[in-house]
Amino acid sequence: MNEALKPQLIMRRPNLDGLPDELSLPEGYSERHYQEGDAEAWSEIITESFEEEWGVERFKEYMLGDVSFKPERIRFICNADGKPVGTTSAFRRDDKYGPDCGYVHMVGVLKSEAGKRLGYAVNVAVLHQFKREGCPDAVLQTDDFRLPAIKTYINLGFLPDIVDDNQYQRWRDIYKLLKVDAPEIIMQHD
Numbered sequence: 001m002n003e004a005l006k007p008q009l010i011m012r013r014p015n016l017d018g019l020p021d022e023l024s025l026p027e028g029y030s031e032r033h034y035q036e037g038d039a040e041a042w043s044e045i046i047t048e049s050f051e052e053e054w055g056v057e058r059f060k061e062y063m064l065g066d067v068s069f070k071p072e073r074i075r076f077i078c079n080a081d082g083k084p085v086g087t088t089s090a091f092r093r094d095d096k097y098g099p100d101c102g103y104v105h106m107v108g109v110l111k112s113e114a115g116k117r118l119g120y121a122v123n124v125a126v127l128h129q130f131k132r133e134g135c136p137d138a139v140l141q142t143d144d145f146r147l148p149a150i151k152t153y154i155n156l157g158f159l160p161d162i163v164d165d166n167q168y169q170r171w172r173d174i175y176k177l178l179k180v181d182a183p184e185i186i187m188q189h190d
């Protein structure tokens, strides 16, 4: 990856208070957790949205093989035909963020379903999952160019968690592009 985009951006929701009760899904859409047989659907969504090959074997190794995997931690939004069209996961990264902090992992929506705020909905489902599990907060890693994702995370109450001095300016640029007022911590830093 381009050196200017390193280190990766981190966003944190400092608590899980005030989550929306409803996912606000379009008519006929539904939300559920992972079931056996969902590997192909997950692979299709993530391969298309990340524009990178995420085949079933890679899914099995990376997601089902993760120590934090539980079926209820992989969430899907299904369209009116019952087809999974968006996903994200409520995992952990103990080594980086500790055992209790919720780690939002692998967010993607099929391009044909973009623009319906399904990314917001599936992330609300993940935040609800963290809350059920008693997590005090949630964290995620992202990249400067992922503007729809970052806007979604801001809408959900995530804030930049600065891990390198170069991120102050990177975050100022992002908030400017998104036409959102940047938080004080970003603006005050020289």
Ligand SMILES: CC(C)(COP(=O)(O)OP(=O)(O)OC[C@H]1O[C@@H](n2cnc3c(N)ncnc32)[C@H](O)[C@@H]1OP(=O)(O)O)[C@@H](O)C(=O)NCCC(=O)NCCS
Pocket (backbone or CB within 6 Å): 049, 050, 106, 107, 108, 109, 110, 113, 114, 115, 116, 117, 118, 119, 120, 141, 142, 143, 146, 147, 148, 149, 150, 151, 152, 155, 177, 178
């Ligand atoms: C992130 C993702 C799931 C969001 O999908 P979605 O819910 O369909 O997103 P939407 O098109 O509804 O847009 C979400 C928000 O971003 C805004 N947005 C969309 N495209 C944008 C752009 N190019 N620039 C700025 N803002 C943009 C929308 O206006 C919307 O904001 P609002 O709800 O405040 O109006 C989807 O873009 C995706 O799969 N991206 C590729 C994978 C990825 O980057 N995952 C995140 C890894 S950290």
